[in-house]
Structure formats: C-alpha cells, structure tokens
Amino acid sequence: MKFSFIDNGNDGDDTSSLYEAVLHDISTGELEGGQRLKVAELARRYGVSTSPVREVLRRMQGEGYVDISPNRGATIRKGDANTIQNIFEILELLEPYFVSWFAEFAPPELIDEMEAIQNRIEQVPIAELSTFRKLDGEFHWTICKRHYNQQAADTWRKLRRALNVHGAKLSIKVPRHEAIIAEHRMLIEALRRNDVEESVRVIRMHTQGSFVQMSQQMRVLGMTS
Numbered sequence: 001m002k003f004s005f006i007d008n009g010n011d012g013d014d015t016s017s018l019y020e021a022v023l024h025d026i027s028t029g030e031l032e033g034g035q036r037l038k039v040a041e042l043a044r045r046y047g048v049s050t051s052p053v054r055e056v057l058r059r060m061q062g063e064g065y066v067d068i069s070p071n072r073g074a075t076i077r078k079g080d081a082n083t084i085q086n087i088f089e090i091l092e093l094l095e096p097y098f099v100s101w102f103a104e105f106a107p108p109e110l111i112d113e114m115e116a117i118q119n120r121i122e123q124v125p126i127a128e129l130s131t132f133r134k135l136d137g138e139f140h141w142t143i144c145k146r147h148y149n150q151q152a153a154d155t156w157r158k159l160r161r162a163l164n165v166h167g168a169k170l171s172i173k174v175p176r177h178e179a180i181i182a183e184h185r186m187l188i189e190a191l192r193r194n195d196v197e198e199s200v201r202v203i204r205m206h207t208q209g210s211f212v213q214m215s216q217q218m219r220v221l222g223m224t225s
Contacts, residue, residue: 015052022046022056026065026076027164028130033078037066063158065165079166081218087163088211094156095140095207096200102143103191103199111191114142118184126177133164139184167214169221176213183209 022042025031042053057074060066064083066074102110117139124132137160144153172180183206190198217223 015055018046018048018052019056019059022060023065023161023165027133027161027168029168031076033076033169035076036072037074037076039073064162077166079169079223081215081223083166084163084214084218084223085211087159087166088207088214091156091159091163092204092207092211094152094159095203097152098144098147098156099187099191099199099203100196101147103194103196106143106146106191108192110142110146111188114139114191115188117142118181118188121184122181126172126174129171132172132177136180137161137164169223170214170217173213176209179209180206 022031022037026033031037037057039050039053039057042057043050046053057066057068061068061074065077067077068074117135121132121135121139124135126132140160141157144156147153183202187199187202187206190202
C-alpha cells in the first residue's frame with residue numbers, strides 16, 4: 001500500500017492506512033478530480049472490506065477532498081483556484097514562522113538531514129513528480145517537525161497534503177524545478193549561518209514562486225473558482 005507523505009502520524013490501523021492510500025492515488029492523479037468513488041470498487045482496489053471505505057470517504061468529505069450526495073455517492077472534488085490560493089495564503093504565514101525559529105535554534109544535524117534530502121531531490125528526474133513532491137515535503141517537514149507548537153506543525157502538514165491533492169493536475173516546469181533546487185540550497189546555506197533574516201527572505205521567495213507557477217497553470221487549465 002502506498003503513502004502520500006512521510007511521517008504522517010499514521011496510527012497503524014487499517015482505516016488510517018486506507019486513508020493514506022486513497023489520498024496518495026488522488027494526489028498522483030491515479031484517481032482524478034470529478035471521478036466517482038464506488039465503495040465496492042474501492043474495497044476491491046485496496047483489498048479491504050466496505051466498512052473502512054465508507055469511514056474513509058466520510059472523513060475525506062469532512063476535509064474537503066470528496067463530495068457525497070444521496071444519489072451519486074462520493075465524487076472526488078476537483079481542484080480549483082480559490083482552494084489552492086487559500087492554502088498558499090496560509091502557508092505564506094506559516095513558512096516564515098517555522099523558518100525563523102529553525103534558523104535560530106536548529107542543531108547542525110537537522111540541517112545535515114535537510115541537505116541529505118536535498119541531495120536526493122537533485123537526483124530525481126522532473127518527470128517523477130510524485131517522488132519529487134514527497135521528497136520536497138520531507139525537506140520542509142524537517143523544519144517543522146521539531147517545533148514546540150505541534151498544532152501549527154500539524155496544520156502545516158495537512159495543508160501541504162491538501163495542496164498535493166487539489167493540485168494533482170498541475171506539473172512542475174523545468175524553470176521552476178531549477179528554481180526550487182536553487183532556493184533550497186540558498187535556504188540551507190542561510191540556516192547554517194543562523195541567518196534568520198536571509199532564511200525568512202528565501203522561504204518567502206520560495207513560497208511565492210511556487211504559487212505564481214501554479215497560478216499560471218491554473219489559468220491555462222481553466223481551474224477557476
């Protein structure tokens with residue numbers, strides 16, 4: 001069974017594993033926005049009974065990933081510009097919050113961990129978008145995961161997962177791919193110097209650059225609100 005995000009707090013039960021597997025398949029486009037999700041078919045797909053499938057779909061409805069109607073059952077909600085913009089606006093507040101703390105207090109071994117992940121990112125071909133996004137999530141999660149405010153960290157993690165799900169149709173173009181790699185390197189260098197101001201400047205640029213690139217694609221694809 002596949003998972004969409006590292007260190008996802010999975011408690012090991014079948015429902016949590018199924019939830020992660022379904023979200024992974026939506027975020028990679030194996031299950032597409034607008035597609036109907038039939039309970040029996042999902043049960044066969046993931047090798048489970050129908051009860052956990054129904055529970056997972058109710059949870060996903062509450063989190064805005066699917067719509068459930070009496071006549072049609074569950075349908076994957078299509079990504080739209082409003083949802084993605086709202087996610088980015090919150091991330092633009094949270095990212096500097098975590099980075100400023102991390103730049104001041106992070107031990108060298110955590111920055112080494114980030115650099116090791118970055119080395120792996122740079123080996124991933126741009127066509128392997130699912131792997132790239134997973135490693136990118138790991139890179140940024142390294143900054144958040146030791147923060148004292150675990151409620152904020154959990155919010156960040158849920159938002160990043162939601163961004164992958166709602167932005168499943170969006171790709172990363174070569175110029176943005178190269179910019180992400182360069183910005184990650186700039187961030188690592190600033191963090192090693194404990195340069196809070198530069199670290200925050202880089203993460204703001206990084207988040208804004210990703211939103212601009214996604215916004216351009218959303219216009220082309222007609223993903224209006």
